[in-house]
Amino acid sequence: MNLSQTAWTTNNHEECNPHVAPLLHVIEIIIVSVVITITIVANSSAIVVFTQMKKLHIGSELFVISMTAADLTHGLLGIPKIHAVLEDRWPYSELSCVLVGYFTVSVLSTSVCSLMCISIDR
Numbered sequence: 001m002n003l004s005q006t007a008w009t010t011n012n013h014e015e016c017n018p019h020v021a022p023l024l025h026v027i028e029i030i031i032v033s034v035v036i037t038i039t040i041v042a043n044s045s046a047i048v049v050f051t052q053m054k055k056l057h058i059g060s061e062l063f064v065i066s067m068t069a070a071d072l073t074h075g076l077l078g079i080p081k082i083h084a085v086l087e088d089r090w091p092y093s094e095l096s097c098v099l100v101g102y103f104t105v106s107v108l109s110t111s112v113c114s115l116m117c118i119s120i121d122r
Contacts, residue, residue: 025085032082039075043068060121067114070107077104 046068050061077100084090090097 029082029085032078032085036075036078036082039071039078043072043075047072060118063114063117063121067111067118070111070114073107074104074111077107 047065050065050068080092080096080100084092
């Protein structure tokens with residue numbers, strides 16, 4: 001499946017300027033890579049801190065750990081998407097495309113629900 005032919009791609013920069021698209025492509029990959037790296041490192045650190053520090057064991061620490069685990073999983077699910085952007089198509093099977101999409105929505109919903117539970121608990 002070619003990513004440039006999908007319905008969610010609305011801008012075709014190649015028509016305007018053929019040199020703009022590769023530059024935007026590189027910038028997009030750099031930004032997404034930095035965000036994914038920060039997400040993985042920060043959420044891994046938060047899980048370690050919340051499980052090791054006894055002072056942080058408050059009533060809602062399980063909700064916080066659940067939220068950070070969901071965010072960490074979301075960061076890890078972004079790695080195959082970078083590969084797809086690099087190749088301008090989904091290089092894996094159709095089943096993996098469906099599973100990555102399903103798990104992305106699931107972990108984002110888990111993160112939002114955990115945040116809601118933290119808010120209600122406080």
